Amino acid sequence: MRLTKHRKQILDIFMESLDNLYSADMLYEVLDKQINIATIYRTLELFQKEGLLAKSIIDGSAYYYYTAKDHHHYMICLQCHSKIKIDCMVHHAIDDTASKEGFQVKQHDLTVYGYCKNCHK
Amino acid sequence: MRLTKHRKQILDIFMESLDNLYSADMLYEVLDKQINIATIYRTLELFQKEGLLAKSIIDGSAYYYYTAKDHHHYMICLQCHSKIKIDCMVHHAIDDTASKEGFQVKQHDLTVYGYCKNCHK
DNA sequence: TCTCCTTTTGCGAATCATTCGCAAAAATGA
């Protein structure tokens, strides 16, 4: 796999804002449409396979976030749609459960939905 | 909300096999295409809003499962695509983390990916 | 540097799950 100019540009966006999620379309905008949207999709899928990014489906679209440094997830506000990063706190519980079933865990996806501090009900 | 004949048929499928996940298309097939696919989609969304079903996105499509009796999740085998039901073991961890952030949890989605007993690598 | 081969990219079209608009049908309740 080649770290081309385009791929580096995309990776840089993730590394410059470690707490953020990006959809393909958001990247397309941030990059000022300089990289073709199909290329962005292909790059995101590649990075995910390489373990650099994790993918979550939120509200029908795919979002990616950088996980090479720390493993984490997001809480999504149902009202204002803000996305709050949280450290992964389920690794142990998952491993325990999986080993009981003889299941070999490769990855997991956790998303929490509710209301943030400001939108509290 | 009316529990019409169609809605009851769909709900029955879930209640008769509590460990299974169904996509709209799977239900459409199981029901022998007697209920329009758009109606199935509408019913699934309704049941989810009512808290009867939970939704997970797996491999690009939505799957629903019955959660009124017990809260659970699935481990998905990357090789044979089998879906293994697991009890939810992250409720506490999530609540703890959320309360630290003043976040009011409404629901969460957890999916574990890896290799099942038979496909172990 | 030039050449060859492999990988990546852009473009436009295709795909596929899901949603929508609207008129007909079914359910409810007086």
Added chain:
DNA sequence: TCATTTTTGCGAATGATTCGCAAAAGGAGA
């Protein structure tokens, strides 16, 4: 039964994502 509200079927629209293919870029060796 009649009137009103909700649900359904149908076909078309949507929108994110993927695909096929030819052109461009990258990398390795001479």
